[in-house]
Amino acid sequence: METKLQVALDITELNTALEIAEQTVKGGVDWIEAGTPLIKSSGLKAVQQLKQKHPDKKIIADMKTMDTGSLEVEIASKKGADIISILGTAADQTIKDAVQKSNEYGTQIMTDLINTKNPVQRAKQLKNLGTDIILVHTGIDQQMAGANPLDTLKEITNNITNTQIAVAGGLNKQTAKQAAKTADIIIVGGAITRSSNIQKSTREIKKAIKNTKQTTKQTTKQKQTTKQKIQEITTCNLADALNRKGIIPIQQVSGEKTFGRALTVKTMNGDWSKPVQAIDKAQKGDIIVIDASKGNLAVWGELATKSAINNNINGVIINGGIRDIKEIKKLKYPAWATHTTPAAGEPKGNGEIGTEIQIGPTTIKTGDYILADQNGAIAIKKQKINYAINKAKLIKENEDRVRSQIQQGKTLSKAIELKKWENQQR
């Protein structure tokens, strides 16, 4: 992922903050943060107005939540925040509740390590709690005492893999360039918002952080490895790895293998309103997973498919009906369903986007990972993805060994020493 530049609007006057945001967008900023001082002075309408003016930008609500994680994530998500910051020193339950609520809204959680006594240990805990981004942060007051985030950033990026790392704390063009060698998101406040030419300083910092990622950075290699592993494994390997947990009882209708994060939709038989609205809510690379109570009326068809392709959505899984099969197959779009039918229902608007759903024996939450291919589909809990993929990869490698023995003439029972297995199963 290209390193992102996030401007922190630590401004107390809303109109000034909006003007500065405008300038940073012209300068090429990627993400826009409603800073804590802005939220405390103007309220969450600051988030709302930033989202209304810049719908194509990720908007961060720097809430620095310490308690009532679910409530604060809900109010910020409803105002349009894409990412909400929670203090890493908050209770684990607060963070779990925040993650749970963010999954429902399809938003993300950034946990802030500001003033954390043992940042590496806490960062590992935060990753296991499901946080999406870990922020290495030297607060303004700590900066006044001469501190900066770069040393802690090095410790964190050497110990935390497969989680986006952000960094903030008095960064300027030079230190931002340094930080960008390992961090995924560079957060800059004063060096942009207090500069005499906001657009120019934004552009200069954006240029400084571009293409600086260390090629040897473990998470980049790790992410590429994860991506490679996904390409090599099948849902069969994954089913074995997960002891048959996470299976979604569904048949492939079109397309090839697909992988991505779930955006869940609950609807009724034939009610295609929420499924279609989900196309607008889904992030690039998501898979829309629809529970239509295994109904026999279609909640998806050719037009929804073409709209999903436009929004870079990786596929659709429907516990219910789909139609326009010929057209969807022609588009080679990854689609799974329980029924194909010529008949669609009505867009009544029943149900909810982002809520937890159950298909057969499997509960699926927004943010869970989905791997689906010709065999079917499997949901993987966010916290288990690395374990699941690594174990499935090992199973695949064992199978490859048996495959080569069979190619050399051994029978399957000999290649897997079946007799020994039988004894073990008794």
Ligand SMILES: O=C([C@H](O)CO)[C@H](O)[C@H](O)COP(=O)(O)O
């Ligand atoms: O989070 C921040 C600070 O705690 C005030 O809310 C700042 O947004 C963050 O430190 C980035 O601002 P600069 O340090 O001025 O770059």
